[in-house]
Amino acid sequence: MAEQENSKDLISVLWSGADILRSKMDANEYKDYLLGIVFYKYLSDSFLIKVYDLIYDEKPETLKIALNVFIDALKDESAEELKDEIKSSCHYVIEPELTYTNFAEAARNNFFNREQLQKAFNNIEQSDPLFADLFTDIDLYSNRLGTGDQKQSDTIASLLKEIDKADLLNTDTDVLGNAYEYLIGQFASETGKKAGEFYTPQAVSKILTRIAISGQESKKGLSVYDPCMGSGSLLLNAKKYALEPIYIKYYGQELMTSTYNLARMNMFLHGIAPENQRLRNGDTLDGDWPTEEETDFNMVLMNPPYSAKWSAAAGFLQDERFSDYGVLAPKSKADYAFLLHGLYHLKNNGTMAIVLPHGVLFRGVAEGKIREKLLRSGNIYAIIGLPANLFYNTSIPTCIVVLKKHRDGRDVLFIDASKKFKKGKKQNTMTDEHIDAIVDLYHKRETIDKESYLASFEDIEKNDFNLNIPRYVDNFEKEEEINLNELLTEMKQTDDEIKKAQNEVLSCLKDLTSSDQDIMLSINRLVEMIEG
Incomplete structure (x- = not known):
């Protein structure tokens, strides 16, 4: 209960930081300032706590005390040794005058200097490749912050003071990570269509993760891969359901640089060790990744951009991800290109779950050929139809396609979950009861009237490899006869x-x-x- 209270307090402080910027710019812009400055506070506070712990082997009472201890320690002969030890542990060192604690104090006393904050960002970015270009989306000199130097500085100072009310010293990483996730969700709600670039609703994330992790929960060193990771929230769901969460290895790629930076911050704020995360800023379809070290994974989770355009250049027919299929996903609809990329990186005994528009289930020509090949190979394991209007960037109904690399059967489970939702003003939502019901149907893997249908390969072949859910699950409710x-x-x-x-x-x-x-x-x- 105390953890819930902590989380609420933290959320309200962080959200009031958003209020300072809300009148000046839209949510898609101010999320970068707010989340970036929260992250810098996290780095700074963690650093001071670590310094104090190294010197006294305990947690400091306040960050101010920890800062003073650090200042004194730097006068000592062993100062360089202390810095080296902290650097090897945290991957960065922050000078006393560049700590968040010092900036907040300066803001309260009206002598804050934003050049110093910019210097602090630059120092972190240059301290380790992990942090390279991490703060590039935060323009401390933007006219959006106000007209003229003083007003711009004042806006940043107000933000620093407000966020300083967040007590990270006494907040564990799960609470902090969850608060960060909540903020990202709130920005997605305010941003609307652009939110599709960085956020998958939690209900959908939970279904994808629970299905993909099924049977692998106790695996030590579980590897999870999301080639369209957005802010990383889908990847991070794995730790909620794994029995050995500290050993999970996270692999993710993201095209949008600002979203990639958000994912990197999100990983750290959830306490993921640097050696357990490999994230990359790049185009998933244009060039395959990863191609060295580990290239296949226990879990592949994906919510790619729906029916996106891609080059579909002839050269891709020689690409190992697509070469077995003889055709490429059409230029105007990259859905199957994303699906095949994910399947290529799946381990033989792993599970992949991907969200796509319903068109992938029945469209013909090249997509029909790819779908038939997948079905003949037994790769498509289940199809789950989701309710409409769950996502911030589209109101179209979507489906989850569950894939396996190698299995004995070629049957496909169809689940119609289109009516399992709670109506909302902007978006529909799914409750935990809805999610549990879907996962339960998935595990039962049997035909249940109006809910699911276990189709044999012969059933599918008779339907010309068309996987449109209503062909298999009849959820038509007959109206009562009128007397x-x-x-x-x-x-x-x-x-x-x-x-x-x-x-x-x-x-x-x-x-x-x-x-x-x-x-x-x-x-x-x-x-x-x-x-x-």
């Missing part, structure tokens, strides 16, 4: 009640009197109208 006699009786009763009410109104009107002739004329006309 005409009962309906006529009800209509007569209603008629009688109307007549009775009219008579009562007439009786009241006839009893009315007035010395005003106009009023009496109006009453009499009304009586005539009712009497018909």
Whole structure:
């Protein structure tokens, strides 16, 4: 309960930081400032806590005390040794004057200098390749912050003071990580269409992860890969369901640089050790990655951009990811290119779960050929139809395709979950009960009237390899037959009640009197109208 309270307190502080910027720019811009500065506070606070722990082998009472201890330690002969030890542990060193604690104090006393904060960002970026270009999206000199040097500085100072109220010293990484996730979700809600670039709704993330991790929960050193990782929230779901979460290896790629930076921050804020994360800024389809060291994974999770354009250049027919299929996904719809990329990087005994538009289930030509080959090879394991309007960037209904690399059977489980949702103002949502029901149907892997259907390969072949869910799961609700006699009786009763009410109104009107002739004329006309 205390953890929930901590999380709420933290969220309200961070969200009030957003209020400072909300009137100046839209959510897609101010998320970079807010999340970046929160991350710098996390790095700075973690650093001071580590310094104090190295010197006294305990946690400091306050960050101010830890800062003073660090200042004193730097005067000592063993200062360089201390710095080296911290650097090897944290991958960076922050000078006392560049700590967040010092900046917040300066902001409170009206002598904050944003050049110093820029220097602090630069120092972190240059300290280790892990942090390269991490703060590039934060423009401390933007006119959006205000007109003129003083107003811009004041805006940043206000933000620093507000975020300093967040007590990271007494907050564990899960609470901090969850607060960060909540903020990302809130930005997605405010941003609307652009949110598709960085956020998968948590309900969908939970379904994808629980399905892909099934049977692998206790694996030590579980590897998880998302080639379109956005802010990394889908990848990070794995640690919620794994029994050995500290050993999970995370691999992710993201095309948008600002979103890639967000994912890197998100990983650290969730306490993921640097050696357990390999993230890359790049185009998943243009050039294969990873190609060295580990290239196949226990879990592949994906929510790629739907029906995106790609080059579909002839050279890709020689690319190992696509060469077995003889055709390429069409230029105007890269859905199957993403799917085949993910499948290529799946371990033989792993599971892949990908969200795609329903078109992949029935479109023909090249996509039809790829789908048939996947079905003949037994790669498609399950299809789950999701409710419409779950995502911030599209209202179209989507489906989850579950794939396996090698298995004995070629049957496919179809689940129609299109009605498992709670209606919302902007987006529909799914409750934990909805999610549990879907995962339960997935594990049962049997035909249940109006909910699921286990189709044999012969069933699918008869349907010309068309996987459109209504062909297999009939969720049509037959309307109750109308009893005409009962309906006529009800209509007569209603008629009688109307007549009775009219008579009562007439009786009241006839009893009315007035010395005003106009009023009496109006009453009499009304009586005539009712009497018909």
